[in-house]
Amino acid sequence: MDTGLPLHHRLAALALTFGTGESWRAEPPKRAGTGKRPPLDSLGPMHWSPPAAPGWEALTLDGQPWQSSALVGKNHLLIFYLGSACTHCMEQVSAFAKAAADFEKAGIHLTAVTTETMSLAGRLAEQMSDKKMPPFPVLCDPSLEAFRAFRAYDDFEQEPLHAAVLVDASGRLRWLDVSWEPFTDTKFLLTESRRLLRIKKTE
Structure with missing residues (x-):
């Protein structure tokens, strides 16, 4: 307690009344040890590290099984969209289709994942403004x-x-946006992806 506080002066007066003197506070107990401490390794790593991205499977447009292991060693951006009947989804796919060359130049491979079956997903070009499939793989x-x-x-x-997910070449999750509305700010994401991928992960 701060000895300059009014409360301390009142307590000191009471202490004198009871004959304990002004120094009425007891000495703090002295500890003989520091207790049982857990191993430092059990508390986790010293530095934060990006979490590992989950493994997942999908189907190509021709119905062939596909596994996420195909992307190991590559920085990649996953674009999850609901389907070509979703107007907002098409805005997302179109935005990334226009920016695909910039992402590829930055060493980031794009892959789209849809909830649709192969027959429906294969008709995606009909909803694109240029009537062409996007310049990146589309998985079902x-x-x-997934x-x-x-x-x-x-x-x-x-x-x-809807979701946009950035995974680095080591399979670590670097950026994630999940929402009821699609993410379309490709300019921001390209800049942020470059920044995040420059940060070295720690084990």
């Missing part, structure tokens, strides 16, 4: 396993969500 995930793996799924509404 009608089971929504969407769930990256939390692009609303468990309450039981509906898939």
